[in-house]
Amino acid sequence: MTEAIQEIPKTKVQVANDTLIVSDEWVGTTNFSIRKPNVVVIHHTAQESLEQTILTFTLTRTQVSSHYVIGRDGKIVQMLNDYLRSWHAGRGRWGNDTDLNSSSIGIELDNNGSEPFTQPQIESLLVLCKQLKVKYSIPAGNFIGHSDIAPGRKVDPSVYFPWKMLADEGYGLWYDDQVLYPALNPPDSTTSIPLENPEMLEKDEIDPIVALRIIGYDISDPKAAIQSFKIHFIRRDVETDLSDFDKKILFNLYKKYL
Numbered sequence: 161m162t163e164a165i166q167e168i169p170k171t172k173v174q175v176a177n178d179t180l181i182v183s184d185e186w187v188g189t190t191n192f193s194i195r196k197p198n199v200v201v202i203h204h205t206a207q208e209s210l211e212q213t214i215l216t217f218t219l220t221r222t223q224v225s226s227h228y229v230i231g232r233d234g235k236i237v238q239m240l241n242d243y244l245r246s247w248h249a250g251r252g253r254w255g256n257d258t259d260l261n262s263s264s265i266g267i268e269l270d271n272n273g274s275e276p277f278t279q280p281q282i283e284s285l286l287v288l289c290k291q292l293k294v295k296y297s298i299p300a301g302n303f304i305g306h307s308d309i310a311p312g313r314k315v316d317p318s319v320y321f322p323w324k325m326l327a328d329e330g331y332g333l334w335y336d337d338q339v340l341y342p343a344l345n346p347p348d349s350t351t352s353i354p355l356e357n358p359e360m361l362e363k364d365e366i367d368p369i370v371a372l373r374i375i376g377y378d379i380s381d382p383k384a385a386i387q388s389f390k391i392h393f394i395r396r397d398v399e400t401d402l403s404d405f406d407k408k409i410l411f412n413l414y415k416k417y418l
Protein backbone atom coordinates (compact mmCIF):
# COMPACT_ATOMS: atom_id res chain seq x y z
CA MET A 161 0.00 0.00 0.00
CA THR A 162 2.87 2.37 0.82
CA GLU A 163 4.23 1.76 -2.69
CA ALA A 164 0.87 2.60 -4.26
CA ILE A 165 0.77 5.91 -2.39
CA GLN A 166 4.34 6.84 -3.32
CA GLU A 167 3.96 5.87 -6.98
CA ILE A 168 4.17 8.67 -9.53
CA PRO A 169 1.29 7.85 -11.87
CA LYS A 170 1.68 7.98 -15.65
CA THR A 171 -1.20 9.75 -17.32
CA LYS A 172 -3.02 7.10 -19.30
CA VAL A 173 -5.80 8.59 -21.36
CA GLN A 174 -6.99 7.08 -24.60
CA VAL A 175 -7.61 10.00 -26.88
CA ALA A 176 -9.82 9.61 -29.88
CA ASN A 177 -9.63 13.27 -30.73
CA ASP A 178 -6.05 14.03 -31.81
CA THR A 179 -6.43 17.76 -31.20
CA LEU A 180 -6.59 17.12 -27.44
CA ILE A 181 -3.17 17.31 -25.84
CA VAL A 182 -2.56 14.93 -22.94
CA SER A 183 0.78 15.30 -21.24
CA ASP A 184 2.36 12.34 -19.49
CA GLU A 185 4.33 14.72 -17.33
CA TRP A 186 3.82 14.46 -13.55
CA VAL A 187 3.84 17.77 -11.72
CA GLY A 188 3.48 17.31 -8.01
CA THR A 189 1.27 19.80 -6.24
CA THR A 190 2.29 21.14 -2.86
CA ASN A 191 -1.31 21.53 -1.72
CA PHE A 192 -2.91 18.41 -0.29
CA SER A 193 -3.60 16.50 2.89
CA ILE A 194 -4.94 13.12 3.94
CA ARG A 195 -8.68 12.59 3.74
CA LYS A 196 -10.97 12.84 6.77
CA PRO A 197 -13.86 10.52 7.67
CA ASN A 198 -17.30 12.09 7.37
CA VAL A 199 -19.62 9.30 8.52
CA VAL A 200 -19.76 7.04 11.60
CA VAL A 201 -21.28 3.58 11.16
CA ILE A 202 -22.30 1.77 14.36
CA HIS A 203 -22.49 -2.04 14.56
CA HIS A 204 -23.11 -4.82 17.03
CA THR A 205 -20.57 -7.61 16.73
CA ALA A 206 -22.99 -10.55 17.04
CA GLN A 207 -20.17 -12.25 18.92
CA GLU A 208 -19.81 -13.40 22.48
CA SER A 209 -16.86 -11.35 23.76
CA LEU A 210 -14.51 -8.47 23.06
CA GLU A 211 -11.61 -10.95 22.81
CA GLN A 212 -13.44 -12.97 20.17
CA THR A 213 -14.07 -9.85 18.07
CA ILE A 214 -10.47 -8.68 18.37
CA LEU A 215 -9.31 -12.10 17.21
CA THR A 216 -11.72 -11.98 14.24
CA PHE A 217 -10.35 -8.58 13.20
CA THR A 218 -6.73 -9.73 13.36
CA LEU A 219 -7.10 -12.82 11.17
CA THR A 220 -6.37 -12.09 7.50
CA ARG A 221 -8.80 -14.71 6.26
CA THR A 222 -11.84 -12.97 7.80
CA GLN A 223 -11.33 -9.81 5.67
CA VAL A 224 -13.28 -7.76 8.21
CA SER A 225 -12.21 -5.05 10.63
CA SER A 226 -13.32 -1.91 12.41
CA HIS A 227 -11.66 1.25 13.70
CA TYR A 228 -12.99 0.78 17.22
CA VAL A 229 -14.46 -2.02 19.31
CA ILE A 230 -16.22 -1.23 22.58
CA GLY A 231 -16.59 -3.92 25.23
CA ARG A 232 -19.57 -4.53 27.47
CA ASP A 233 -17.57 -2.94 30.32
CA GLY A 234 -17.07 0.24 28.30
CA LYS A 235 -13.46 -0.47 27.33
CA ILE A 236 -12.62 1.09 23.94
CA VAL A 237 -10.05 -0.70 21.77
CA GLN A 238 -8.86 1.14 18.67
CA MET A 239 -7.73 -1.20 15.89
CA LEU A 240 -7.00 1.18 13.00
CA ASN A 241 -5.99 4.80 12.44
CA ASP A 242 -9.06 6.96 11.68
CA TYR A 243 -7.55 8.07 8.37
CA LEU A 244 -7.30 4.53 7.01
CA ARG A 245 -10.03 2.48 5.34
CA SER A 246 -11.40 -0.26 7.54
CA TRP A 247 -13.47 -3.12 6.13
CA HIS A 248 -16.61 -2.89 8.24
CA ALA A 249 -19.33 -1.57 5.94
CA GLY A 250 -19.17 -3.90 2.93
CA ARG A 251 -21.70 -3.43 0.14
CA GLY A 252 -23.99 -0.56 0.97
CA ARG A 253 -25.34 2.86 0.21
CA TRP A 254 -26.30 6.00 2.10
CA GLY A 255 -27.63 8.81 -0.03
CA ASN A 256 -25.39 8.71 -3.07
CA ASP A 257 -22.38 7.36 -1.19
CA THR A 258 -21.81 3.78 -2.34
CA ASP A 259 -18.41 3.29 -0.71
CA LEU A 260 -19.01 3.73 3.00
CA ASN A 261 -15.73 2.02 3.89
CA SER A 262 -13.93 4.94 2.24
CA SER A 263 -15.94 7.68 3.93
CA SER A 264 -16.65 6.29 7.37
CA ILE A 265 -15.37 5.25 10.78
CA GLY A 266 -16.61 1.85 11.97
CA ILE A 267 -17.50 1.31 15.62
CA GLU A 268 -18.35 -2.23 16.76
CA LEU A 269 -20.18 -2.79 20.04
CA ASP A 270 -19.60 -6.14 21.73
CA ASN A 271 -23.15 -7.49 21.82
CA ASN A 272 -24.67 -10.76 20.65
CA GLY A 273 -27.52 -9.04 18.81
CA SER A 274 -30.40 -10.08 21.05
CA GLU A 275 -29.57 -8.35 24.32
CA PRO A 276 -29.65 -4.76 25.59
CA PHE A 277 -26.46 -2.71 25.33
CA THR A 278 -24.80 -2.01 28.69
CA GLN A 279 -24.71 1.47 30.16
CA PRO A 280 -20.88 1.68 30.41
CA GLN A 281 -20.69 0.67 26.74
CA ILE A 282 -23.10 3.42 25.63
CA GLU A 283 -21.33 5.97 27.83
CA SER A 284 -18.02 5.13 26.16
CA LEU A 285 -19.66 5.30 22.75
CA LEU A 286 -20.94 8.81 23.52
CA VAL A 287 -17.46 9.94 24.52
CA LEU A 288 -15.99 8.46 21.33
CA CYS A 289 -18.72 9.98 19.14
CA LYS A 290 -18.08 13.39 20.68
CA GLN A 291 -14.38 13.12 19.94
CA LEU A 292 -14.97 12.05 16.32
CA LYS A 293 -17.71 14.60 15.67
CA VAL A 294 -15.56 17.49 16.85
CA LYS A 295 -12.29 16.33 15.28
CA TYR A 296 -13.72 15.64 11.81
CA SER A 297 -16.76 17.96 11.79
CA ILE A 298 -19.14 15.05 11.16
CA PRO A 299 -22.78 16.16 10.69
CA ALA A 300 -25.29 14.76 13.22
CA GLY A 301 -27.24 12.99 10.44
CA ASN A 302 -24.13 11.03 9.43
CA PHE A 303 -24.11 8.92 12.62
CA ILE A 304 -25.90 5.84 11.31
CA GLY A 305 -26.17 2.08 11.74
CA HIS A 306 -24.95 -0.76 9.57
CA SER A 307 -28.56 -1.74 8.85
CA ASP A 308 -29.23 1.81 7.59
CA ILE A 309 -26.64 1.47 4.82
CA ALA A 310 -27.27 -2.19 3.94
CA PRO A 311 -31.06 -2.82 3.91
CA GLY A 312 -31.96 -6.50 3.53
CA ARG A 313 -28.38 -7.54 4.24
CA LYS A 314 -27.63 -6.25 7.76
CA VAL A 315 -29.74 -5.79 10.89
CA ASP A 316 -27.19 -4.27 13.28
CA PRO A 317 -27.28 -2.53 15.62
CA SER A 318 -30.43 -4.25 16.87
CA VAL A 319 -33.66 -2.64 18.09
CA TYR A 320 -32.08 -2.52 21.56
CA PHE A 321 -29.75 0.25 20.41
CA PRO A 322 -30.68 3.61 22.04
CA TRP A 323 -30.74 5.85 18.95
CA LYS A 324 -32.93 8.46 20.64
CA MET A 325 -30.45 8.88 23.46
CA LEU A 326 -27.66 9.34 20.92
CA ALA A 327 -29.70 11.83 18.89
CA ASP A 328 -30.40 13.82 22.07
CA GLU A 329 -26.62 14.16 22.44
CA GLY A 330 -26.16 15.20 18.78
CA TYR A 331 -25.31 11.89 17.10
CA GLY A 332 -27.95 10.90 14.56
CA LEU A 333 -31.33 12.55 14.02
CA TRP A 334 -34.66 11.78 15.69
CA TYR A 335 -38.30 12.76 15.20
CA ASP A 336 -40.13 15.34 17.31
CA ASP A 337 -41.97 13.93 20.31
CA GLN A 338 -45.14 15.89 19.55
CA VAL A 339 -45.65 13.74 16.44
CA LEU A 340 -46.72 10.96 18.76
CA TYR A 341 -48.16 13.09 21.53
CA PRO A 342 -49.99 16.03 19.94
CA ALA A 343 -51.47 16.78 23.38
CA LEU A 344 -48.03 18.01 24.41
CA ASN A 345 -48.37 20.60 21.72
CA PRO A 346 -51.48 22.61 22.66
CA PRO A 347 -53.60 24.08 19.84
CA ASP A 348 -53.18 27.60 21.20
CA SER A 349 -49.40 27.34 21.10
CA THR A 350 -47.88 30.12 19.04
CA THR A 351 -44.58 28.32 18.56
CA SER A 352 -45.82 25.26 16.66
CA ILE A 353 -48.77 23.98 14.68
CA PRO A 354 -50.59 20.94 16.07
CA LEU A 355 -49.97 17.92 13.92
CA GLU A 356 -53.59 16.82 13.83
CA ASN A 357 -54.22 19.87 11.69
CA PRO A 358 -55.30 18.25 8.38
CA GLU A 359 -53.72 20.96 6.25
CA MET A 360 -50.31 20.37 7.78
CA LEU A 361 -50.54 16.60 7.42
CA GLU A 362 -51.32 16.99 3.75
CA LYS A 363 -48.38 19.29 3.19
CA ASP A 364 -45.97 16.87 4.88
CA GLU A 365 -47.12 13.71 3.19
CA ILE A 366 -45.12 12.50 0.24
CA ASP A 367 -44.51 9.04 -1.19
CA PRO A 368 -43.10 7.15 1.82
CA ILE A 369 -40.44 5.51 -0.34
CA VAL A 370 -39.29 8.93 -1.57
CA ALA A 371 -39.15 10.05 2.08
CA LEU A 372 -36.94 7.05 2.88
CA ARG A 373 -34.68 7.98 -0.04
CA ILE A 374 -34.40 11.56 1.20
CA ILE A 375 -33.28 10.27 4.59
CA GLY A 376 -30.57 8.27 2.83
CA TYR A 377 -31.89 4.71 2.48
CA ASP A 378 -31.15 2.58 -0.57
CA ILE A 379 -34.68 2.02 -1.89
CA SER A 380 -33.81 -0.47 -4.65
CA ASP A 381 -35.64 -3.01 -2.46
CA PRO A 382 -38.42 -0.91 -0.85
CA LYS A 383 -39.41 -3.65 1.61
CA ALA A 384 -35.85 -3.93 2.88
CA ALA A 385 -35.57 -0.12 3.16
CA ILE A 386 -38.73 -0.06 5.31
CA GLN A 387 -37.28 -2.79 7.53
CA SER A 388 -34.04 -0.83 8.07
CA PHE A 389 -36.01 2.33 8.82
CA LYS A 390 -38.11 0.44 11.36
CA ILE A 391 -35.11 -1.15 13.08
CA HIS A 392 -33.69 2.34 13.65
CA PHE A 393 -36.72 4.54 14.32
CA ILE A 394 -39.71 2.33 15.22
CA ARG A 395 -37.89 -0.50 17.02
CA ARG A 396 -40.71 -3.04 16.78
CA ASP A 397 -42.68 -4.98 14.15
CA VAL A 398 -39.72 -4.52 11.82
CA GLU A 399 -40.94 -7.17 9.38
CA THR A 400 -44.25 -5.44 8.66
CA ASP A 401 -45.18 -2.63 6.28
CA LEU A 402 -45.37 1.01 7.37
CA SER A 403 -48.38 1.67 9.62
CA ASP A 404 -50.03 5.10 9.88
CA PHE A 405 -48.08 5.55 13.10
CA ASP A 406 -44.79 4.78 11.32
CA LYS A 407 -45.66 7.15 8.48
CA LYS A 408 -46.24 10.02 10.92
CA ILE A 409 -42.71 9.52 12.18
CA LEU A 410 -41.32 9.17 8.66
CA PHE A 411 -43.02 12.36 7.43
CA ASN A 412 -41.71 14.28 10.43
CA LEU A 413 -38.22 12.87 10.02
CA TYR A 414 -37.42 13.21 6.31
CA LYS A 415 -37.53 17.00 6.54
CA LYS A 416 -34.67 16.95 9.01
CA TYR A 417 -32.49 15.35 6.33
CA LEU A 418 -33.38 17.82 3.55
Ligand SMILES: [Zn+2]
Pocket residue numbers: 202203204248306314316
Ligand atom coordinates in the same frame (compact mmCIF):
# COMPACT_ATOMS: atom_id res chain seq x y z
ZN1 LIG B 1 -22.21 -4.60 11.11
